[in-house]
Amino acid sequence: MSSKINSRIPEGSLEQKWTTYRSTTALVNPANKRSLEIIVVGSGLAGASAAASLAELGYKVKCFCFQDSPRRAHSIAAQGGINAAKNYQNDGDSVYRLFYDTIKGGDYRAREANVHRLAEVSASIIDQCVAQGVPFAREYGGLLANRSFGGTQVQRTFYASGQTGQQLLLGAYSALERQVGLGSVKMYNRHEMLEIVNIEGKCRGIIARNLVTGEITRHFGHAVLLCTGGYGNVFFLSTNAMGSNVTAAWKAHKKGAFFGNPCFTQIHPTCIPVSGDHQSKLTLMSESLRNDGRIWVPKKQGDTRKASEIPEDERDYYLERRYPAFGNLVPRDVASRAAKERCDAGYGVGASKMAVYLDYTAAIERYGKTKATQLNENNPGEARIRELGKQVVAEKYGNLFEMYEKITGENPYEVPMRIYPAVHYTMGGLWVDYELMTTVPGLYALGEANFSDHGANRLGASALMQGLADGYFVIPYTIGTYLSNEIRTKPVPTDHEAFVEAEKDVRENIARMMNVKGSKTVDHFHKRLGKIMWEKCGMARNEKGLNEAIVEIRALREEFWRDVRIPGSADELNPELEKAGRVADFLELGELMCMDALNRAESCGGHFREESQAEDGEAMRDDANFMYVAAWEYKGNTQFEMHKETLVYEKVKPSQRSYK
Amino acid sequence: MKLTLKVWRQKNAKDSGKFATYQLNEVSPDMSFLEMFDVLNEELVGKGEDPVAFDHDCREGICGMCSMYINGRAHGPMSGTTTCQLHMRKFKDGDTITVEPWRAGAFPVLKDLVVDRSAFDRIIAAGGYVSVNTGSAKDANNIPVPKHDADAAFAAAACIGCGACVAACKNASAMLFASAKISQLALLPQGKVERTDRVLNMVKQMDAEGFGSCTNTGSCEAECPKNISLENIATMNREYLLATVSKQPDFGGTGGAG
Amino acid sequence: MANKVSQYLQSSIGKKTVMAATGLFLVVFLLEHLYTNVLLFFGDGGKAFNDASHGMVHSIIIRIIEVVLFVSIVLHVIQALMLTGQNNKARPVKYAVSGVSKTSSWFSRNMLLTGSIIFFFIVVHLYNFFVPYRVTGTVNGPEDPANNLAIAVAEALGDPMYAALYLVSVLFLAFHLNHGFQSAFQTAGLNNRRYAPLWKMAGSFLAFIVFGLGFASFPVLFYLSKVMEWDLLNWAK
Structure with a gap:
């Protein structure tokens, strides 16, 4: 391990690290908290939850977002759900299983101690959100509902229809606005952070631009938290919001914060394909569509016939062909690459030829027949079966089909949907230690902005979990370790x-x-x-x-x-x-x-x-040579030097994934 | 498609502003309304003119940042649709489209089509929350919530805070917005503890911001991209009346002997 | 408490509640008025109608209600003017193009206009009947078979101008109430998905069938009787 990075993982057994850390780390007394100032950049799940929680503790907080309101942060767009090891379904879930699934899903490139802590605090997140009034889906008995997600074998995903991110963010936003109302957080909407300020080797503030007036302002903080999301927009087209950017993280990088695993990008297989040069962003179609849809391309290269005119034996259900065991349900990265392979080889469909079909014909027929049996309809005609099938599909996926039709103008009940992979999430980000501190003392990175707990691949419904874990339950403890040594530091005048x-x-x-x-x-x-x-x-x-x-x-x-x-x-x-x-x-x-x-x-x-x-x-994978986090140091003039954080697996034994 | 755009141009909050007319000759029906503005702006920048400023972010209908008043309709002619999800195939070749910013005294124009909606944040800050500090929550399943209430609360909570209700209302009233939050929290046991103060404070803030009052025309519901129901306003009215009746004078503090 | 009430009444919701409460009270009055008017059709030479009118003048309860009624009208009007002023101020710059007609009905947006027409009619109506009967005494009570209130009504409605004004006002009243009645329940918080259709239906029935047809029958029948030379007041004799 490089001498310049120290991941500061606490001693002790994996299960005890966080408990021990919390009980033994230094505290800041309430009177001192009042005189300590913290700057939070970004107001998504990580930023809003951190700003609110730190203000509740008594710190003086300033929070910045570039949108017109903190409620707009792109966490709001997450659809599927949030994982938590609650084991409400009595199906054998546990902290260890969530930890193990996350490590394995990340293809053994995440830090064990961080991931275990994430799994430990996951349950508290659900408690907190429910207490805030987040309207999660419930069963008829009034208790919380769960669904399965992303191939895990337990049902641990909590959700609020297809708008889980929105509801969680609005929960964090309301907690934040409560503190704004109480005067504990000063909110700066329509402000963009453009530089961090380091004094004597510690981060002491930021420079921000008021996006309405163009005014450049200086802000002091005893500590600065970057909760600024991912950098998927480097690809121009992605499922990120138009404003999502790397600027805050990048400025910090250039001022000494190392960048961890920048190449780790998640590409989501089921997005609505690009329709032309005018396209400004891509829209995700929930992964759940792969549960019932069949993915195919024509067997003939450059086939220009309509989907309905291509007979069954001239279709190539390539995922079912290549991965008979998992079929259309292979993990995101595998499904994405397979689609790209077919399109590159000239089998793509649609005007751009950069798309594959996601076909619900078979599902509609299958559901239609089952429904007819349920209704005791003997010998229903083909039209009747399709009618009944469409009803069932509409109940399950109606809002997604509607969205598809809005964007493409095609009716997915009649013609197969066209999908193509799109950039969705970045696992890489600012390198942080166990305390979420970057290599610049006093500068922290939370949520998608850090190089994360997701290794080389993130599991579905884990991004929301990590953002809120960092903000609600990790940083309130770990920042105390640093700030307990800063109680004598007077606010630095901004004319420094x-x-x-x-x-x-x-x-x-x-x-x-x-x-x-x-x-x-x-x-x-x-x-x-x-x-x-x-x-x-x-x-x-x-x-x-x-x-x-x-x-x-x-x-x-x-x-x-x-x-x-x-x-x-x-x-x-x-x-x-x-x-x-x-x-x-x-x-x-x-x-x-x-x-x-x-x-x-x-x-x-x-x-x-x-x-x-x-x-x-x-x-x-090549564990012998690459079982490390690549932490890049900026050396000026776009020169970079790599430092290695070797990954040690005490608990989980790495193995090669196979979905055949 | 060829289109004529009449767009409100206003340099800044102090400028009086006026309409400018632009011709677009190659609009694809597959473009979203905002992508058409991207094309217009590329052309304007190319010609050395100032591009049209407009708010937008997620472009998938959930962040609530986009806000255009299109041909007299908030978010355009489609119901249940934000501007970013509106596509040009809903217009005809040769159409003239008038685009204005949200108009409300409480939403001052900052530039062109960009308005300041921070009044909404202040309404939430006045009481649109449950006062629960991080870490103090009990197990999530301790309090069962009837599924119907949870679903109704979710339907109200689906509000994206875009302000279309204010823009569409002839009185520029924010009651649909405020009531969505009030009724979400009034429906859930977690929110019931503070319901009295919440509704009193939020309504007070809403009035202080200078929004108009509700005359039950129903335009807000018709234009809401998330189909928030007018029913919420009735709930708010009821909560407000009950709160007025039931609000007790505060006690002199609950601090113990020190 | 007084403080709370005044805060309530000054809020946007409180002001609306005043509109709703006074409006609903006026609906009750209209029902009573309609009932008295129907007595004109008894064909007893207007006796029942005249007796009822006379009884009202001498009932202390009715006199008190009368005061409340006038106060209600005044409050309803003043509050309407104030709210409209405030609501206009909430949008200082208007839209160049408004598509509001596609999302709401004309009558729901123009309650002030329909209300003004109704108010104008009330003034005329008071001048025609209330003033001569109760103030100047130029119209007599039931004791006078040649010059009583029933005869005054029959004569006034025989005038085509007055009958037309009456009819038009009733039409506007119907539309005013069609929106106003269900709106009052919404304002009072007595509305939800389940009851909304009920209030709407009740409002429409009351507005168009009860008040619309009910009140319209007077100018129509009395004018017709004048033209056709029927003796409507005495048909049963």
């Missing part, structure tokens, strides 16, 4: 030279961008970056492609700084300027992602290196 210097850098960077006055729009560069990343650092990666991508990104970055055009001025509401700043950071991050992918010459989880596959095309 470090603040002045940081603000100057921000202003210069903005002025530099505004002054390019080139000929191409910000989106032009973003789209080109996205194309490079998607093609060469997307679902499948190889040495040649990654090397090319690095060269191309460097050239694109140079062109950006030479030829980008930002209209308007910097002292007004200027969305193009906001985008430009974010794309400028993506243009640097993209290169690091490619470097990381190049370095990791193995296939694991969502990271598939074509050089590292078995004869049958399946992914091959």
